[in-house]
Amino acid sequence: MQKKLNYIDLIRTRHSTRDYEQHTLTDADKTQIMAAVAGAVPLDSTIHLDWQIADRSPMRSSGLLYAECGTSDEELVEYGYRGEQFVLTLLADGWGTCWYGMAHMPGSPCSIIFGRPGARGARSAFVGALSRGYMRKPLEQLVTDGIPEHSSPLVRTVLESARLAPSAMNRQAWNFEVTSDARVIIKGDTDRFPDLGICLANAMVTARQLAGAATVTRLDTGAYSVSW
Numbered sequence: 104m105q106k107k108l109n110y111i112d113l114i115r116t117r118h119s120t121r122d123y124e125q126h127t128l129t130d131a132d133k134t135q136i137m138a139a140v141a142g143a144v145p146l147d148s149t150i151h152l153d154w155q156i157a158d159r160s161p162m163r164s165s166g167l168l169y170a171e172c173g174t175s176d177e178e179l180v181e182y183g184y185r186g187e188q189f190v191l192t193l194l195a196d197g198w199g200t201c202w203y204g205m206a207h208m209p210g211s212p213c214s215i216i217f218g219r220p221g222a223r224g225a226r227s228a229f230v231g232a233l234s235r236g237y238m239r240k241p242l243e244q245l246v247t248d249g250i251p252e253h254s255s256p257l258v259r260t261v262l263e264s265a266r267l268a269p270s271a272m273n274r275q276a277w278n279f280e281v282t283s284d285a286r287v288i289i290k291g292d293t294d295r296f297p298d299l300g301i302c303l304a305n306a307m308v309t310a311r312q313l314a315g316a317a318t319v320t321r322l323d324t325g326a327y328s329v330s331w
């Protein structure tokens with residue numbers, strides 16, 4: 104069951120953590136992390152992802168979460184969709200996270216590293232600056248045909264959450280369409296990275312928080328609707 108969190112605030116405060124305190128995972132930590140994993144709702148429940156904690160510490164993190172995952176567009180989207188939900192839950196529990204594509208665990212497109220956030224160092228400041236992680240494309244650039252003038256505030260909040268999603272190298276390779284006051288379409292690349300699923304997760308948890316329920320539907324390769 105998903106926790107009642109303020110996902111909208113979490114999305115607005117989350118950034119990749121690349122500096123960690125030295126912290127060895129306890130059994131209680133592992134239980135908390137796997138509870139966050141279990142709380143993620145699937146988009147396609149027929150896709151099986153067996154998330155595991157690997158005893159690896161890139162960037163001096165405490166561990167790394169990954170699952171074996173196929174390379175179809177649906178599987179990559181699913182990976183990002185579930186992964187971003189527990190990224191947000193872990194943030195609420197005081198963990199820092201960073202999606203990590205540089206080192207692949209066998210059969211996995213990328214990992215999520217995590218640990219207790221530490222003081223910011225020069226290396227992470229450099230990587231952060233290189234990926235321009237605090238920059239996002241403006242909504243005006245991302246929304247095909249613009250946001251209709253009399254759209255409900257909820258539409259804009261859902262799109263804003265989608266806009267803030269993390270992506271590999273901060274590519275933000277997606278665009279949005281508003282089709283009604285209760286439905287948006289999100290399209291994006293599904294070639295190598297789980298970015299589109301991450302973006303859909305942000306939109307879904309925001310719509311669910313504000314409207315009580317939200318549905319994500321696959322329309323075509325790389326095209327999904329989010330309705331509430």
Ligand SMILES: Cc1cc2nc3c(=O)[nH]c(=O)nc-3n(C[C@H](O)[C@H](O)[C@H](O)COP(=O)(O)O)c2cc1C
Pocket residue numbers: 117118119121201202203204205206213230234235236237268269270271272273296297298301
């Ligand atoms: C699929 C994916 C892979 C990523 N791989 C790396 C990585 O290998 N190393 C890294 O430092 N950051 C990585 N990032 C983090 C992005 O650079 C970061 O999310 C983006 O620049 C936006 O910054 P923010 O997360 O601080 O908002 C990755 C992000 C995603 C979604």
